[in-house]
Amino acid sequence: MDWSPTLDTGGPVYEGIVEALERDIVSGRLHRGQRLPTHRALASFLNVDLTTVTRAYNEARRRGLTDARVGQGTFVAENRMRPATRAAAGIDVDLSMNLPPSPIEADLEGRIMRGLAALQRDHGFSDLLSYQQAGGSAVDRGIAADWLRRRVPTIEADRLVISPGTQSALMALLLAVTRPGDVVLTDRLTYPGFRSAAASLGVRLVGVASDGEGMNPEALAEACRLHAPRAVYLLPTIHNPTTATIGSQRREELAVAIRRHDLMLIEDDAYGNFEPKALPISTLIPERSYLAMTLSKCMAPGLRVAHVLAPDRAAASGIANALRTVSQMPAPLMVALASRWFADGSADAIVSAVAAEAAARQALAIKALSGQSYAANARGLHVWLRLPATWTRAEFAAHVQRQGLAVVTSDSFSVDGEPEHAIRIALGAARSRADLVAALDVLVIALKSPAYASRIV
Secondary structure (H helix, E strand, C coil), X not given: CCCCCCCCCCCCHHHHHHHHHHHHHHHCCCCCCCECCCHHHHHHHHCCCHHHHHHHHHHHHHCCCEEEECCCEEEECCECCCCCCCCCCCCCEECCCCCCCCEHHHCHXXXXXXXXXXXXXXXXXXXXXXXXXXXXXHHHHHHHHHHHCCCCCCCCHHHEEEXXXXXXXXXXXXXHHCCCCCEEEEECECCHHHHHHHHHCCCXXXXXXXXXXXXXXXXXXXXXXXXXXXXXXXXCCCCCCCCCCCCHHHHHHHHHHHHHCCCEEEEECCCHHHCCCCCCHHHXXXXXXXXXXXXXXXXXXXXXXXXXXXXXXXXXXXXXHHXXXXXXXXXXXXXXXXXXXXXXXXXXXXXXXXXXXXXXXXXXXXXXXXXXXXXXXXXXXXXXXXXCCCCCHHHHHHHHHHCCEECEEHHHHECCCCCCCEEEEECCCCCXXXXXXXXXXXXXXXXXXXXXXXXXX
16 A cells, blocks of 8 residues: 555544544655545555544545545645635636645644644643733744844844734834825835725825836935935835846845935835845845735735834834734734744744745746746746736736636736736635646636637627
8 A cells, every 4th residue: 555554542543544644744754646545445454444444534634634536536635725615706716815825745734733732731821812012022022033033134033023914014114104195115016005004094105117127226216306205115025016036236226225315114025935045125224124024925824923123122112012003912822823833843844835835836837828928936926927918907807707717907006007917816825736727727718819709798
């Protein structure tokens, strides 16, 4: 047999089979897509009733460990994601939400269960269910700083603030750094969440021209002369949505321009863990930078844990106070779980598995989109796909939605109302690589079809 499990003594046998299956997946003994023994063969090997193995396989499938294929057998699942229960009507694959994939190698559900059990055993939950400091405790900030130091070598725990996700952090940063009517410079295409936060606070965003290397320093200087901005917001690493990563020389040029024009930098490093060699611009001008780093893209958005590195202790205190206004505090239970993962190596294992799956999905996308006009980063979570002139953006999005796909057009990212003729394709939400390939095939067929064909009634 290809798999011969070793069962722990004690407890129901069917649970022992499931636990052995999970252990062997986590250890790498079993691999995604690997075929498991038939019910009858495993029952014979273990000398148990056939119904015991059937119950075990059903439970494994319920937990997302396996997939059953009619006429073929039972296989190790690609990931433990289950079909979305609240997907929009008619949407089979959501290519609009930039979620990280959840490969089975990351063992997120298993790590969550074991991590929470360890927290309950070692500390109990009582303290984690009460109010805590708005920016996180000194202990949690210290643990996070140790883990983040590989990304930012000069990080200090007393300049770090823990936030319930980047969106709350951006809102708090705008509250702390700007006033209604202030101007903040951004790329002409930028993260919609930042646009929304700025609009709600009466902050005006002005788009700055970019080239193939990212925001243009000369254009930044000109925008400073014209608009007297308070700050600049940048996503220099695997930009959302264009996928561009600014090179080291351009980062230095932008840092010089930001200092010369007395700007504050709000740097969003959401995808930095996929490009670890691209040091944040904030490391060049730490005295005038706020660096937001999140676990949402490299682990899971539901953790709602992000970190903000401020210029100094006083600035960190100001951000913590703003966060108290926005969201009171990060969820202590999730912060405690993240801290345990930082300390025991789980965080590294999860990020590594997610990054490997992201790279594999990018390779599939590059193959499927051969001959199309697009921009991509080989380690990123999304692709920037330019549309042919025969389609309007709205018509294309509506057309593929009728085919069961959701995409987001460039209009959602535009600061100045003149977006590129493109859509963003998010690769992580598809439940499997096979689902992603099928979705990309639908997109390519649509790209090659004349728009008028969709209007035939």
